[in-house]
Amino acid sequence: MVTTLTDRDRAHRAAAAVTDPELPMLTLEDLGILREVRIEEDGTVAVWITPTYSGCPALAEMRVDVDRAVRAAGFAQVEVRTALSPAWSSDWITDEGRRKLSEHGISPPGQAPARTSGPVPLTLSPTRTVPRCPLCGGADTEELSRFGATSCKSLHRCRSCLEPFEHVKEI
Structure with a gap:
């Protein structure tokens, strides 16, 4: 099945507008949780999201909300998938997301610690x-x-x- 860019954009817009259940002033796109939206050959809209934390309790609600929003945009087949690699980074929060956090009295994160490939170094001193x-x-x-x-x-x-x-x- 051949789809148009318009369909993908419409599906992306619907998924991007979903708000975070714990920080409702932010969309999943603001938080950098929305990774990819693709329309598969069979017409299924595949949406990838990455949790801020492994085991994040809000992930189940996000999946339901994304599914509901994309279906409401006119798509019958939707699969919300979880992408764990690369792991989410607070650096993925958009400038708009950081602005919204501040406006709502929440301090946005600074730059995330640098990640290297290989073993994770053990740091005994505070990194806060x-x-x-x-x-x-x-x-x-x-x-x-x-x-x-x-x-x-x-x-x-x-x-x-x-x-x-x-x-x-x-x-």
């Missing part, structure tokens, strides 16, 4: 960054908890304005 406050912009912040409401966020407080905020971890 000190995020700026998304509310006042202050740099004097402290970590209150390494784990926030979700595994991909930590909880911090600004020492300048005293407001707590979440920070998306660098991965």
